[in-house]
Amino acid sequence: MSRVEPLQPPYDAETQTQFDAIMRGAPPLVLFRVLAAQPRAWRKFRNAALLDPGPLSLREREIVIDRTCALTGCEYEWGVHIAIFAKAAKLSDEEIRATVDGGADAACWSAAERVLIEAVDALHYTATLSEAEFGNLRASFSEAQILELMMLCGFYRTVSYIANGLDLPLETKGARFPR
Structure with a gap:
């Protein structure tokens, strides 16, 4: 409850x-x-909703959201997004697991997706991007996409705080973290 x-x-x-x-x-x-x-x-x-079509593709958006929720330990929101969007985003079982248990170096990610995950991880752990991390983003993504990534990370960190802080019960149709 x-x-x-x-x-x-x-x-x-x-x-x-x-x-x-x-x-x-x-x-x-x-x-x-x-x-x-x-x-x-x-x-x-x-x-503040960011689920409308934006500058990131659905797949890119979901990788960012899923990784952010996984890093914050928010099984509630991660599970909702996996259940609702993973298929449409064409995330494989291996990629879904890697949002929780892998890193940017997981073999399942494309080069651009590795850059996304590196950025999500950097924002989570340091609340900033190094010159190298920002440069890597800039090589693959537009300024609008980079801002969207940062907004998604911040918004879903907030969602994770709410879901975790209120100890929301997991949704019955939501996915569960890989064990």
């Missing part, structure tokens, strides 16, 4: 419409219900 009570149905019409738009008819995630119980937090969270 979450440390903070999630919003319970029936939801007001506006909240139901928001849930439907995000979840495409599926029941809302516990994370969304917890945040929606606090209108300001829910509004701020929705405004």
Whole structure:
């Protein structure tokens, strides 16, 4: 059970419409219900959403999100993203495992994907990028893509803090970390 009570149905019409738009008819995630119980937090969270088509491909976006969530030990959000997006992002079982147990040097990654993972790791551990790390990013990605990567890392670190800090129960359809 979450440390903070999630919003319970029936939801007001506006909240139901928001849930439907995000979840495409599926029941809302516990994370969304917890945040929606606090209108300001829910509004701020929705405004920072980065799941729309952006400068990174779906695959690149998911590698960044999955790695960020794995590094923060957030099985909740990692599992949701693997369950919902891994197939569409064409992530293999080996790549999914490598987001948790591997590093940028894992053989399953392309050269550009290695650069993404190196950047995610650097941001996680040092909150910055060295000149070499930024140069590596710049060789494969545009400025818009680099900013998107940094925003994704920050946003999903925040999501991980919320999910981990509130001890959200894992979603029944969510994937589990490899053991």
